[in-house]
Amino acid sequence: MYKVKIDGIETEVNPGTTILSVxxxxxxxxxxxxxxxxxxxxxxxRMCTVEVEVWGRKRLVTACNYPIQADIVIDTQSxxxxxxxxxxxxxxxxxxxxxxRIKELAEKYGVKQPRFNLEKTHDNCxxxxxxxxxxxxxxxxxxxxxxxxxxxRKPITPxxxxxxxxxxxxxxxxxxxxxxxxxxxxxxxxYFERWKTEFxxxxxxxxGTHFATDVQIEYFKKVMGKDDPSLHFCPNCxxxxxxxx
Amino acid sequence: xxxxxxxxxxxxxxxxxxxxxxxxxxxWIAICEGTGCRVYGCLDVSKALEQELQKQGLNNVxxxxxxxxxxxxxxxxxxxxxxxIFYSRVKPEDVVEIVEKTIKNNQVIERLVYVDPQTSKxxxxxxxxxxxxxxxxxxxxxxxxxxxxxxxxxxxxxxxxALAKVLFEMTPEQVISEVKTxxxxxxxxxxxxxxxxxxxxxxxxxxxxxxxxxxxxxxPGAYMDRSVVEGNPHSVIEGMIIGAYAVGSSDGYIxxxxxxxxxLHHITEAxxxxxxxxxxxxxxxxxxxxxxxxxxxxxxxxxAGESSALMQSIxxxxxxxxxxxxxxxxxxxxxxxxxxxxxxxxxxxxxxxNMGSAAYGKIGTENSKGTKIFSLVGKINNTGLVExxxxxxxxxxxYDIGGGIKQGKKFKAVQTGGPSGGVLPADKLDLAVDFxxxxxxxxxxxxxxxxxxxxxxxMVDVAKYxxxxxxxxxxxxxxxxxxxxxxxxxxxxxxTDGKGEESDMQTLDDLSQLLNDGSLCxxxxxxxxxxxxxxxxxxxxxxxxIRDKKCPAKVxxxxxxxxxxxxxxxxCYLCFKNCPSxxxxxxxxxxxxxxxxxxxxxxxxxxxxxxxxxTKE
Ligand SMILES: Cc1cc2nc3c(=O)[nH]c(=O)nc-3n(C[C@H](O)[C@H](O)[C@H](O)COP(=O)(O)O)c2cc1C
Ligand code: SF4
Numbered sequence: 121m122y123k124v125k126i127d128g129i130e131t132e133v134n135p136g137t138t139i140l141s142v143x144x145x146x147x148x149x150x151x152x153x154x155x156x157x158x159x160x161x162x163x164x165x166r167m168c169t170v171e172v173e174v175w176g177r178k179r180l181v182t183a184c185n186y187p188i189q190a191d192i193v194i195d196t197q198s199x200x201x202x203x204x205x206x207x208x209x210x211x212x213x214x215x216x217x218x219x220x221r222i223k224e225l226a227e228k229y230g231v232k233q234p235r236f237n238l239e240k241t242h243d244n245c246x247x248x249x250x251x252x253x254x255x256x257x258x259x260x261x262x263x264x265x266x267x268x269x270x271x272x273r274k275p276i277t278p279x280x281x282x283x284x285x286x287x288x289x290x291x292x293x294x295x296x297x298x299x300x301x302x303x304x305x306x307x308x309x310x311y312f313e314r315w316k317t318e319f320x321x322x323x324x325x326x327x328g329t330h331f332a333t334d335v336q337i338e339y340f341k342k343v344m345g346k347d348d349p350s351l352h353f354c355p356n357c358x359x360x361x362x363x364x365x
Numbered sequence: 366x367x368x369x370x371x372x373x374x375x376x377x378x379x380x381x382x383x384x385x386x387x388x389x390x391x392x393w394i395a396i397c398e399g400t401g402c403r404v405y406g407c408l409d410v411s412k413a414l415e416q417e418l419q420k421q422g423l424n425n426v427x428x429x430x431x432x433x434x435x436x437x438x439x440x441x442x443x444x445x446x447x448x449x450i451f452y453s454r455v456k457p458e459d460v461v462e463i464v465e466k467t468i469k470n471n472q473v474i475e476r477l478v479y480v481d482p483q484t485s486k487x488x489x490x491x492x493x494x495x496x497x498x499x500x501x502x503x504x505x506x507x508x509x510x511x512x513x514x515x516x517x518x519x520x521x522x523x524x525x526x527a528l529a530k531v532l533f534e535m536t537p538e539q540v541i542s543e544v545k546t547x548x549x550x551x552x553x554x555x556x557x558x559x560x561x562x563x564x565x566x567x568x569x570x571x572x573x574x575x576x577x578x579x580x581x582x583x584x585p586g587a588y589m590d591r592s593v594v595e596g597n598p599h600s601v602i603e604g605m606i607i608g609a610y611a612v613g614s615s616d617g618y619i620x621x622x623x624x625x626x627x628x629l630h631h632i633t634e635a636x637x638x639x640x641x642x643x644x645x646x647x648x649x650x651x652x653x654x655x656x657x658x659x660x661x662x663x664x665x666x667x668x669a670g671e672s673s674a675l676m677q678s679i680x681x682x683x684x685x686x687x688x689x690x691x692x693x694x695x696x697x698x699x700x701x702x703x704x705x706x707x708x709x710x711x712x713x714x715x716x717x718x719n720m721g722s723a724a725y726g727k728i729g730t731e732n733s734k735g736t737k738i739f740s741l742v743g744k745i746n747n748t749g750l751v752e753x754x755x756x757x758x759x760x761x762x763x764y765d766i767g768g769g770i771k772q773g774k775k776f777k778a779v780q781t782g783g784p785s786g787g788v789l790p791a792d793k794l795d796l797a798v799d800f801x802x803x804x805x806x807x808x809x810x811x812x813x814x815x816x817x818x819x820x821x822x823x824m825v826d827v828a829k830y831x832x833x834x835x836x837x838x839x840x841x842x843x844x845x846x847x848x849x850x851x852x853x854x855x856x857x858x859x860x861t862d863g864k865g866e867e868s869d870m871q872t873l874d875d876l877s878q879l880l881n882d883g884s885l886c887x888x889x890x891x892x893x894x895x896x897x898x899x900x901x902x903x904x905x906x907x908x909x910x911i912r913d914k915k916c917p918a919k920v921x922x923x924x925x926x927x928x929x930x931x932x933x934x935x936x937c938y939l940c941f942k943n944c945p946s947x948x949x950x951x952x953x954x955x956x957x958x959x960x961x962x963x964x965x966x967x968x969x970x971x972x973x974x975x976x977x978x979x980t981k982e
Contacts, residue, residue, distance in 0.1 A: 164842050166883045167844075203878065204879065204883050207879040208845060211845075211848035212848065235872050247841065247842075249842070269838070270837055
């Protein structure tokens with residue numbers, strides 16, 4: 121066990137515990153954008169940077185993936201941290217001036233008008249990579265990836281053509297922190313503009329509500345190795361059926 | 366197939382065998398066949414020389430086809446021994462004369478002799494040429510004595526003796542302690558103590574342990590590592606085997622840039638030869654120690670040279686940096702204990718063992734030991750690769766070795782440390798060059814780039830160039846580096862376009878902090894250096910750009926004007942004919958005029974005018 125002091129609160133943790141999980145335990149708020157507990161932290165957005173002191177040395181680290189390996193003092197509100205947060209939000213706000221999530225964070229941390237030209241692409245993507253991670257590590261299909269480098273880096277389908285491996289599950293949409301991926305269900309079809317894909321929706325055998333794409337159901341049949349009731353009914357009806365039993 | 370060496374004795378016998386017929390008075394010729402000289406056609410010179418010697422029946426004159434000698438701009442380089450006569454810019458058509466006069470009759474051919482650009486004196490012998498005289502070529506010097514594709518040449522000059530000594534006379538702990546006492550620091554950029562990495566990796570649990578040589582060398586214009594791998598591949602291999610023995614590793618990788626075909630060819634050949642002699646593989650030199658090296662080819666991205674990205678790349682993934690809160694020495698390649706060192710770092714290891722840490726430790730400064738190879742380029746008389754002991758001053762490198770500034774112009778600044786290094790002004794010329802002094806001054810050692818600039822270089826433009834490079838090479842993973850560099854580049858462009866505002870200086874300072882504090886890897890963490898160092902030493906130049914909309918060095922196009930001085934113009938028509946945008950009007954023998962609205966500021970008129978009638982302001 122290591123001694124931890126986070127914003128003055130003292131506690132003890134097991135080796136390897138991340139700063140973010142200690143903070144969550146102790147109700148210390150650290151802003152995050154690219155962190156999602158279902159995938160491995162990439163530390164890409166740097167929003168969760170905090171100042172730590174270990175073995176008498178002070179440094180800035182990202183809370184999401186810093187494993188505690190010694191007694192540590194953590195300051196989530198130091199001047200350096202606060203200034204860095206503002207600067208990160210300033211460049212992000214210039215990149216995605218329309219994103220409600222970025223606007224909200226910017227306002228919360230005191231960033232008003234960025235000093236830079238605002239991008240006019242109306243794309244809210246901040247290239248955090250969560251969609252790519254979700255597709256690969258949660259869904260297991262790797263229909264998208266990050267391409268190019270530097271300022272041109274972006275999530276795309278292979279060759280930016282309609283993806284053959286996408287199953288239309290929408291996990292990328294749910295995990296995106298800035299709502300940058302649109303998914304539209306209309307007239308029995310599902311469209312992803314960013315991935316240039318289109319799917320047929322399947323209705324619940326009980327209530328008729330569209331609840332998945334046909335490709336998605338085929339994919340799950342293959343993964344489960346069998347047909348399963350969960351592939352025929354929407355989540356609501358499934359719960360009802362379970363309780364009736 | 367060469368005979369396997371089964372003991373230290375076998376190696377010693379082989380060395381004796383290889384050197385017994387060498388007469389110090391015999392004639393031999395070293396021709397540089399490094400990548401630089403190949404551009405100048407050295408292979409044709411070699412061929413012509415071989416043919417001529419054969420024709421003349423001079424079969425006892427040996428040609429040594431060596432790696433890079435460092436004085437690349439003067440290629441093809443040829444050194445004729447035993448006297449050490451130095452010829453540069455040799456062409457195939459010179460060969461007949463060289464053989465007739467120098468080889469057969471010991472005459473020096475004046476025409477091919479080096480002329481000191483400062484004193485205009487002719488200097489026939491290599492040892493007297495300032496470019497070489499003031500260097501300490503512990504590593505590069507070996508390049509000139511061996512053929513990189515011959516393991517026998519390397520063994521003849523004492524190669525693999527350090528390895529044998531380590532295997533049969535030292536424990537791994539003693540090796541680490543020797544390297545620690547020698548004070549060897551990483552030459553790839555960070556200057557981290559090599560022995561400390563080795564020690565943590567040795568102590569870490571997990572098998573197998575890996576040894577990696579970083580030969581990715583992505584800095585624009587730098588080719589120190591290429592020259593070592595290309596010219597003396599066995600020194601790197603020997604260093605790695607010694608390191609592996611110290612750490613307890615059986616698996617090594619050389620991660621090499623794919624744009625280095627010759628280096629790749631030589632290292633591949635060298636590994637094969639070392640195998641045949643039993644210097645790599647199982648039971649090296651008959652000992653119990655086993656180690657092998659694989660080659661991994663880099664894709665060429667600058668960021669792939671960063672340690673964590675490099676390891677991802679070897680694992681077959683995208684070369685993208687990741688957090689290093691747990692040290693690579695404990696969890697590196699395939700999550701196993703891994704030691705990564707630079708080419709030059711590895712090549713220093715056999716030297717340390719051979720010289721002993723005490724003698725090695727006498728070279729250099731208190732905390733930076735040994736020599737460092739720099740790639741010296743820019744507005745300087747002698748450009749090329751130079752190896753100097755740590756602690757020599759910038760002045761010694763630039764003036765004694767580099768021969769001072771070209772065309773007698775005034776020195777303005779020197780940029781060290783590669784793209785994320787910094788710029789140092791004239792009053793730092795007495796700075797002793799070592800890891801710590803350079804960092805304190807706001808620059809860094811980096812991997813050893815050194816670009817000399819004169820009064821015609823604009824410091825804002827220089828900063829813009831490096832930020833532009835880094836912006837393109839940023840992997841784009843983390844927000845501060847990706848977005849911060851873009852914005853920094855935008856602001857620098859704005860300033861050089863004459864649209865800068867007072868507040869831009871504060872914004873540049875803030876963006877520097879964003880990069881340094883916020884970025885994930887070393888690329889972003891140090892990317893502010895070009896901007897911060899130019900602001901630190903040349904703040905006034907930024908201010909003149911912003912306030913007066915002028916570029917004092919007359920580089921930034923938007924801030925200069927070309928005009929024709931009516932008193933000097935003879936109406937010769939030359940500028941008129943050469944202007945690509947039809948911005949010049951005037952009849953022949955009448956005064957010409959430049960129309961500013963059409964002028965694209967290419968500077969052609971300025972260059973072509975024979976009467977100095979075109980002015981730039
Ligand atoms: C963006 C970036 C690029 C790098 N490129 C190289 C390189 O080309 N060669 C190299 O040896 N080290 C490079 N490094 C440094 C390596 O990360 C690492 O520190 C070094 O290889 C360790 O070896 P050393 O201790 O012997 O210097 C780079 C670092 C960064 C941040
Ligand atoms: S600092 Fe730059 S190069 Fe390094 S991870 Fe971040 S974006 Fe990539």
